[in-house]
Amino acid sequence: MAIIKFPKDFKWGAATASYQIEGAANEDGRGVSIWDTFSKTPGKVHNGDTGDIACDSYHRYEEDVDLIHDLGADVYRFSVAWPRIFPTGTGEVNQKGVDYYHKLVDSMLAKGIEPMCTLYHWDLPQVLQDKGGWDNRETIEAFVQYADFMFKEFNGKIKKWITINEPWCSSFLSNYIGEHAPGNQDLQLATDVGHHLLVAHGLAVKRFRESNVEGEIGYAPNVTWFEPYSTKEQDVDACNRGNAWNLEWFFDPVFKGSYPQFMLDWFKEKGAVPTILNGDLEIISQPIDFLGVNYYTGNVGRYKENEGLFDLESIDMGYDKTDIDWFIYPEGFYKVLVKIKDLYGSVPIYITENGACYNDEPENGKVADHKRIDYIKTHLTALKRSMDSGVNIKGFLYWSLLDNFEWALGYSMRFGIVHVNYETLERTKKDSYHWYNETIKKGEFEL
Numbered sequence: 001m002a003i004i005k006f007p008k009d010f011k012w013g014a015a016t017a018s019y020q021i022e023g024a025a026n027e028d029g030r031g032v033s034i035w036d037t038f039s040k041t042p043g044k045v046h047n048g049d050t051g052d053i054a055c056d057s058y059h060r061y062e063e064d065v066d067l068i069h070d071l072g073a074d075v076y077r078f079s080v081a082w083p084r085i086f087p088t089g090t091g092e093v094n095q096k097g098v099d100y101y102h103k104l105v106d107s108m109l110a111k112g113i114e115p116m117c118t119l120y121h122w123d124l125p126q127v128l129q130d131k132g133g134w135d136n137r138e139t140i141e142a143f144v145q146y147a148d149f150m151f152k153e154f155n156g157k158i159k160k161w162i163t164i165n166e167p168w169c170s171s172f173l174s175n176y177i178g179e180h181a182p183g184n185q186d187l188q189l190a191t192d193v194g195h196h197l198l199v200a201h202g203l204a205v206k207r208f209r210e211s212n213v214e215g216e217i218g219y220a221p222n223v224t225w226f227e228p229y230s231t232k233e234q235d236v237d238a239c240n241r242g243n244a245w246n247l248e249w250f251f252d253p254v255f256k257g258s259y260p261q262f263m264l265d266w267f268k269e270k271g272a273v274p275t276i277l278n279g280d281l282e283i284i285s286q287p288i289d290f291l292g293v294n295y296y297t298g299n300v301g302r303y304k305e306n307e308g309l310f311d312l313e314s315i316d317m318g319y320d321k322t323d324i325d326w327f328i329y330p331e332g333f334y335k336v337l338v339k340i341k342d343l344y345g346s347v348p349i350y351i352t353e354n355g356a357c358y359n360d361e362p363e364n365g366k367v368a369d370h371k372r373i374d375y376i377k378t379h380l381t382a383l384k385r386s387m388d389s390g391v392n393i394k395g396f397l398y399w400s401l402l403d404n405f406e407w408a409l410g411y412s413m414r415f416g417i418v419h420v421n422y423e424t425l426e427r428t429k430k431d432s433y434h435w436y437n438e439t440i441k442k443g444e445f446e447l
């Protein structure tokens with residue numbers, strides 16, 4: 001069997017997000033977010049699940065930090081709920097919310113765990129949504145004020161900042177496909193929202209630099225991979241469009257200061273070119289210190305006229321799927337990381353999310369989630385292949401530490417290496433947790 005070995009300075013960790021784990025939705029002055037509204041809208045979330053309680057991490061954060069510590073992790077990626085800091089998005093600070101994140105961060109630092117903080121992981125204050133949300137450019141300034149407050153308040157404690165998580169999800173999944181909050185279905189709106197998210201990212205980076213606070217800053221786009229069914233130009237072009245929807249569309253503005261022309265042309269045909277103001281792209285392309293990459297799945301794709309937004313169909317090649325019905329495709333992880341290197345150079349990269357959904361339940365106090373272990377093994381192998389091909393990967397954060405609220409799928413889908421009983425809130429380390437702990441300790445594993 002092959003031994004897959006990582007560098008000694010490689011950073012290992014796990015990730016979560018505020019709305020998915022905290023609960024305490026109406027506690028200590030927290031304001032309403034768009035996910036509170038969306039999850040309480042009948043038919044939007046599986047089983048009518050909400051983040052009202054979630055994993056109750058707001059009250060159990062010390063237990064969860066112990067889980068991170070016992071894992072042997074170097075880094076813990078969490079997100080701050082904007083409505084806990086500014087309940088109406090702007091204006092008066094909610095000190096109890098600030099105090100909570102100081103307690104959380106201090107507990108990490110006390111155990112030698114590096115905090116990696118995501119400022120926007122989708123829980124936009126509802127008051128801002130009521131004024132147009134990310135379609136209203138005033139939300140950009142509100143985000144910059146929130147980010148500026150956080151940079152200064154946590155200066156010296158938090159030294160790795162992520163501005164926006166998965167702008168593709170917050171724009172296209174949330175405003176064109178409509179599966180996520182606020183649930184619009186308007187392509188022009190989606191391209192404008194995506195653009196405003198990128199402007200907000202760029203202005204936050206600019207403010208970070210001007211603030212002279214310690215640390216590094218980046219963002220965390222999600223990517224996928226469509227492998228052409230054949231070498232026919234139609235198949236290759238269709239897959240290029242499908243890949244660019246996540247990749248070039250959200251990477252070129254940051255790394256090149258322009259949108260990919262072939263995608264602008266495509267969106268022009270659809271009547272949905274984003275509204276770009278003078279100076280926007282200079283702001284968006286502020287240099288960043290690191291790139292977060294979130295990868296879960298990929299597939300083989302083929303040209304099919306009028307299929308979806310890009311004349312692209314996904315082919316069922318019979319690859320195994322996880323319990324969320326996503327194909328298991330580690331080759332795509334390798335391919336997309338090499339493409340990022342080829343297109344954007346040697347920017348330091350953290351895998352800020354990669355993980356598998358398997359809904360195994362505890363039996364006699366154990367969770368034998370061996371398929372999750374296999375998924376992690378094959379994806380870490382693809383990751384190491386990319387590193388050996390020159391991709392500048394600095395660390396890997398598994399999604400997710402805990403089973404949690406998986407957005408429109410509620411609590412029906414479990415990504416955690418720790419099982420959460422949503423009745424009792426009891427945490428149970430799964431076999432994958434123990435395997436990951438051993439891998440972190442040794443810096444290697446047997447494939």
Ligand SMILES: CCOCCOc1ccc(-c2cn(C[C@@H]3NC[C@@H](O)[C@H]3O)nn2)cc1
Pocket residue numbers: 017020166169173177179222294296353399406407
């Ligand atoms: C073309 C039609 O498509 C319909 C559904 O399309 C998608 C795409 C992507 C996702 C998706 C979900 N996740 C996991 C989360 N990442 C952030 C963290 O909060 C995790 O919970 N990543 N991507 C869901 C649905």
